[in-house]
Amino acid sequence: MASTTAHPALGSARVVLAALAAALGGFLFGFDTAVINGTVDAVRAQFALGAQLTGFAVSCALVGSAVGAWYAGPLADRVGRVLTMRVAALLLLASALGCGLVYGVWDLILWRFVGGLGVGMASVIAPAYIAEVAPAAARGRLGSMQQLAIVLGIFAALLSDAWLAALAGGASKPLWWGLEAWRWMFLALALPAVLYGVVTARLPESPRYLVARGDTARAGEVLRRMLGLEAEALERKVADIRDSLRHRERPRLRDLLKPGGGLLPVVWIGLLLSVFQQFVGINVIFYYSATLWRSVGFSEADALTITVLTSITNVLVTLVAFSLVDKVGRKPLLVVGSAGMTATLAVMAWCFSRATVGPTGLTLPEGIGPVALVAANLYVVFFGVSWGPVVWVLLGEMFPNRIRAIALAVAAAAQWLANFAITTTFPMLAEIGLSFAYGLYASFALLSLVFVLVAARETKGIELEDMRD
Secondary structure, three states: OOOOOOOOOOOOHHHHHHHHHHHHHHHHHHHHHHHHHHHHHHHHHHOOOOOOHHHHHHHHHHHHHHHHHHHHHHHHHOOOHHHHHHHHHHHHHHHHHHHHOOOOHHHHHHHHHHHHHHHHHHHHHHHHHHHHHHHHHHHHHHHHHHOOOOOOOHHHHHHHHHHHHHHHHHOOOOOOOHOEHHHHHHHHHHHHHHHHHHHHOOOOOOHHHHHHHHOOOHHHHHHHHHOOOOOHHHHHHHHHHHHHHHOOOOOOOHHHHHHHHOEHHHHHHHHHHHHHHHHHHHHHHHHHHHHHHHHHHOOOOHHHHHHHHHHHHHHHHHHHHHHHOOOOOOHHHHHHHHHHHHHHHHHHHHHHHHHEEEEEEEEEEOOOOHHHHHHHHHHHHHHOOOOOHHHHHHHHOOHHHHHHHHHHHHHHHHHHHHHHHHHHHHHHHHHOOOOHHHHHHHHHHHHHHHHHHHOEEEEEEOHHHHHOO
C-alpha cells in the first residue's frame, strides 16, 4: 500500500505540535516516576522504614501504573484518546498535592498509587495517539518524542530534587511554609500536570478512533488538517482505515487471541519487549541512583549531581535515537542496545564485587569508583539510544488498527508490572549484594539480545493499516 503522507520530513506543523502536546504525558510519566529518587532517604528516615517497605513506597506507583495502563485502552476506545489524556492529567495533579501533604507512609503509598494510575494511562495513550496522527515516514521520529519527553521529565525531576535539597540544606530539612524539601519535590509535579490538562484540551481526536465510531467526516477533516491530503488521497486513506478496523465493535481482550487459542504472535512480541525493557534494570538507575552513590561514599549533594548528569546523558542519547530510528530502523538499534547493556552491566557487577563493607557502608577500592560511574553512564547511553525510545515507538505502531489500543494497554500493563518487580526487589537484592543485582540485570540484557535477533519485527516505513497479527 503506498504511503499517502504529504511531507517528506516530519509532516505538517500541526502533526508536530499535536505529537508534542500528547508527549507531555511522557514528561509527566518521567517526572512522576523519577521524583522519588531525591526523596527516598528522607522518607525512609522520617517514617522509619525498612528495606521492604521502602521498596514498596518507591514502587507502589508502578502498581497504579499497571492498573492505569490496563484500563486506558478500553477507556480510550470508549471515550476517545483526548479525554483519556485529560483524566490522566487530573489524576497526576491530585497525586502531586496528596504526596506533598502526607502524614504517614500509607498516605504516601495511596497518593503514589493515584499518580501511577495517571502515568499508566499517559504511557498508553500518548504513543498510540502519536502513531495514529503521524505519517508513516516520520512515525519513528514523532513516536520518539514520547521517550524524549520521558527523559526530559526524569531530568526535570532530578534537577528539581537537587535544587530543592540544596536550597533547604538537605531533602529532610524544612523549606517554604515549614514543609520539608522532599514534600516540595512531590508538589513540583502539579505545574506540568496542569499544563498537560490545558494543552490536551485543544488536541484533535485521533482519526482512527473517529472512523471506529463511524464519524468518517470528522476523521477526514483531521487527516486533511494533519497530513494535508488531497480529496482522492483523503478518501483512500479513510477507506484504508475503515477496512483495517474490520468491525466497529469495541475491542475486547479476546480479540488478542488466535482462533485456536493462545495470544497472537504480535501480542507476545509486545509483551516481551515491555518486560525486557524493565528487566535490564534501567529504573534502578533513576529511582535509586542517589541512594546507590551515597552508599559507596559520595555525599548527598554529589550523589544528586551525579544523578542529574546521568539524566542529561539520557536526554542527549535520546536525541541521537530520534535522528536514527527512521533511518536505520528499529531492530538494529535494539540489537546494539542489548549488546552494549550486557557489557556495561557486567562491568558494573564486577566493580561492585570488589566493594568492601566498612563502618560507613560500602567502599569501592581506589580507581574502581570511576570505572563504575563510567559503566553506569555508558549503560544509560546504550539504553537511551535503543530500548528506551524504540520500545515505545514499536508499541505505538506494531499492532493492527483493530486491536491497537487494547493490545498496547496489555503490553504497557506488563511493562509496569515488570518495573514494579524490579523496583521492589532492588533494595533486597542490594542487601544480598550489588554485584548480584547487576549481574542479574546483565543476564536479562543478554536474553533481550537473543529475543530481538529471533523474534522482533522491523516496522520502519510500514503503514499502520498494513501491520499484521
